[in-house]
Amino acid sequence: MEQSAPGRYQLHDLLRAYAVDQVRHLENAEDRQAALRREVDWYLHTADAALTRTLPFYRTVPLDPPTDVTPLTFATNAEADAWFDAERDNLVAATRAAAEAGLPRIAWQLAALLRSVFMHQNAFEDWFTTARIGLAAARTLGDPHGEAEALESLGKAHFQARQLGGAAVHHRAALIIRQEIGDEYGTAVSINALGLLGLRHRHLTEALSHFGESLAIFERLGNQRWQALLLSNLAETRYELGELTEAAALLEQALAVQREIGDRGQEGNSLFFLSMTLRELGRTEEALAAIESAIAIAEGVSQVWLGHWLVEYARVLRASGRPAEALEAVHRAATIQRQLGDRSREAMALDGAGEAYRELGQADEAIAFHLRAAAVHRQLGDDWQLALTLDHLGGALAAAGRAEEAGQQWREAHSLLARFDDARAAALREDIAALF
Numbered sequence: 387m388e389q390s391a392p393g394r395y396q397l398h399d400l401l402r403a404y405a406v407d408q409v410r411h412l413e414n415a416e417d418r419q420a421a422l423r424r425e426v427d428w429y430l431h432t433a434d435a436a437l438t439r440t441l442p443f444y445r446t447v448p449l450d451p452p453t454d455v456t457p458l459t460f461a462t463n464a465e466a467d468a469w470f471d472a473e474r475d476n477l478v479a480a481t482r483a484a485a486e487a488g489l490p491r492i493a494w495q496l497a498a499l500l501r502s503v504f505m506h507q508n509a510f511e512d513w514f515t516t517a518r519i520g521l522a523a524a525r526t527l528g529d530p531h532g533e534a535e536a537l538e539s540l541g542k543a544h545f546q547a548r549q550l551g552g553a554a555v556h557h558r559a560a561l562i563i564r565q566e567i568g569d570e571y572g573t574a575v576s577i578n579a580l581g582l583l584g585l586r587h588r589h590l591t592e593a594l595s596h597f598g599e600s601l602a603i604f605e606r607l608g609n610q611r612w613q614a615l616l617l618s619n620l621a622e623t624r625y626e627l628g629e630l631t632e633a634a635a636l637l638e639q640a641l642a643v644q645r646e647i648g649d650r651g652q653e654g655n656s657l658f659f660l661s662m663t664l665r666e667l668g669r670t671e672e673a674l675a676a677i678e679s680a681i682a683i684a685e686g687v688s689q690v691w692l693g694h695w696l697v698e699y700a701r702v703l704r705a706s707g708r709p710a711e712a713l714e715a716v717h718r719a720a721t722i723q724r725q726l727g728d729r730s731r732e733a734m735a736l737d738g739a740g741e742a743y744r745e746l747g748q749a750d751e752a753i754a755f756h757l758r759a760a761a762v763h764r765q766l767g768d769d770w771q772l773a774l775t776l777d778h779l780g781g782a783l784a785a786a787g788r789a790e791e792a793g794q795q796w797r798e799a800h801s802l803l804a805r806f807d808d809a810r811a812a813a814l815r816e817d818i819a820a821l822f
Contacts, residue, residue, distance in 0.1 A: 394472065422487050424455050429473070429480040430496045431457035436466035437499055443611055443649050444502035447495050447535065463687075470503055474512065481516045490523035494532040497523070501539040505546060506688045508726040513543045534563040534572055541579055545586075548730050548766060554583055574603035578616060585623055588770055590808050593623045611652070614643035618656045625663050628809045633663045651691070654683035658695050665702055673702045693722035694731055700738045709745035716742060730771070733762035737775045740782060749786035756782055770811075773802040777818055784821075793822040 387395045397405060409418065431452045437445050439460040460466040470477075477500060485493035497520025504513035517539040524532030537560035544552035561576035563569075581596030601616040621636035637660045644653040661677035664670075677699045684691035696719035703712035716738035723732035740755035756779035763772035776799035783792035796818050803815040 391472070419487065422483065423489060423492075426480045426484040426487075426489060426492050426496070427452060428455040428457060429477060430492055430499070431455065432469070433477060433496065433499045433503075436460055436469050437502055439463055439466040440470075441502050441506070441651070443651065445499070446502075447498045449495060474509075478512050478516055481519050485519050485523045485526075490527040491529070491532070493523035494520040494527070494529065494536055496520075498532075498535045498539060501542065505542060506690055508546065508690055508728055510543060510547050510727070514540070517543060530563050530567050531569065531572075534560045534567075534569070534576075537563070538572075538576065538579070545579070545582065548728075548768075550583060550586060554580075557583065570603055570607060571609070574600045574607070574612065577603070578612075578619065581619060581623075585619070585626070588626070588806050588808065588811075590623055590627055594620065597623065610643050610647055611649055614640040614647075614649065614656075615652050617643075618652065618659060621656075621663070622659050625659060625666075626808065626810055628813065630663050630667050634660065634667070637663065650683050651688070654680040654691060654695070657683070658698055661698050661702060665698075665705055670702065670705045674706060677702050689722050689726060690728075693719050693726060693728070693735070696722070697731070697735050697738050700742065704742060704745055709742045713739060713742040713746070729762050730766055730768060733759040733766075733775070734771065736762075737771075737778060740775075741778055744778075744782045744785055749782050752782035753779065753786060769802045769805055773799045773814075776802070777814070780818075780821065796822045 388398060390396050396402075413421075431449065434445065434447075434449055435457050440463050458469065460469065477496070481493055481496045481500065484490070484496060497516040500516050501513065504510075504516075517536055521533065521536035521540065524530075524536050537556045541553045541556035541560060544550070544556060557576055557579040561573060561580070564572035564576055577596050578600040581593045581600060584590070584593035584596055597616055597620045601613060601620070604612040604616060617636045617640040621633040621640065624630075624633040624636060637656050640656045641653060641660070644650075644656060657676045657680035661673045661680065664673035664676060677695065680695050681692065681699055684695055696715045700712035700715040700719070703709070703715060716735045720732050720735035720739065723729075723735055736755050737759035740752040740759065743749075743755060744752035756775055760772060760775045760779060763775055776795045780792040780795035780799065783789075783795060800815055800818045800822075803811050803818070
């Protein structure tokens with residue numbers, strides 16, 4: 387035996403191969419299948435126990451009680467997180483083994499549980515792998531509920547990886563199944579996902595419609611957690627429409643529920659949007675308190691949240707006249723996003739660094755960071771973020787005395803913004819038009 391880490395042991399490769407060969411010769415097929423079932427069932431229920439500890443609101447798959455296995459229990463979030471980290475490769479292998487061994491129900495259930503883990507790590511390779519295994523397993527079983535769960539997982543993975551076309555295909559497929567089987571809860575979840583797609587495409591009226599429809603279902607079902615989440619999504623849309631007072635009111639409603647039920651993750655997300663709204667309303671001190679509370683929730687829990695929310699923290703710091711501290715925040719955000727592999731959000735952080743450098747009077751550094759951010763947004767085809775970055779680049783070039791080049795950037799930003807018909811885009815386009 388070789389010790390690979392404290393408390394963890396493995397067979398040498400040659401000995402493992404020999405042991406596998408021996409068990410095939412010396413143990414009958416029924417005993418081997420029973421042992422394998424116990425193993426993957428143990429992984430399924432232990433993963434569920436760990437998720438119960440770390441992310442209780444993300445458990446969406448009800449499981450039958452374990453029969454022949456005793457899953458681990460976890461006293462703290464740190465213990466559960468450490469188990470997920472240590473067992474990550476084995477969890478993927480267990481999902482695959484369950485499917486290959488003719489245990490499709492365990493395969494799709496385990497894949498669905500792992501979705502909530504991988505989405506907080508941007509672990510796209512393992513996420514796509516297990517979700518596809520889960521989808522095939524559910525289809526083999528003829529289980530439409532499991533198929534919809536797997537399609538939703540693939541939709542979320544594509545969405546988080548900024549592959550919005552793939553996200554739309556999978557979420558719409560999940561919605562069709564859920565409507566056919568009369569799954570109201572799942573239907574509302576899928577409609578919300580379509581609302582998020584509308585929001586990312588900046589089809590804001592469409593997003594409002596989807597969020598409103600989803601909220602109505604969850605109100606009928608009496609699901610407080612999802613009602614609060616939908617209020618937050620509606621608030622983000624109102625914010626993008628420039629309806630700041632309405633957005634703030636919706637967020638206060640959402641936060642009251644999220645605090646009551648202890649949904650810390652969504653509370654942090656609502657605080658993030660509240661900070662954005664309050665900052666634009668000129669209520670900088672309140673915005674700072676909101677974003678600092680959000681970051682406190684994210685620290686040690688989700689690097690995905692932390693990296694994103696730090697960019698807003700930097701904006702509030704700049705609004706407070708603290709550009710040097712803002713620069714530290716966006717550098718940290720960019721580092722996290724690079725590690726997570728989220729190029730879009732890394733580019734947003736780089737753009738924020740450019741803004742901080744400009745306020746520090748370092749126009750050349752600002753230009754360099756804005757150029758890097760613009761290149762990524764252009765590659766990703768994100769016209770909205772590209773327009774925002776080109777506007778900032780124009781400001782940095784103007785500060786460096788390069789007026790002609792600044793005008794070129796502002797003209798392109800102005801042209802890009804013409805593709806959006808909402809009030810925020812129109813106002814920004816009007817402001818830019820006055821600069822060249």
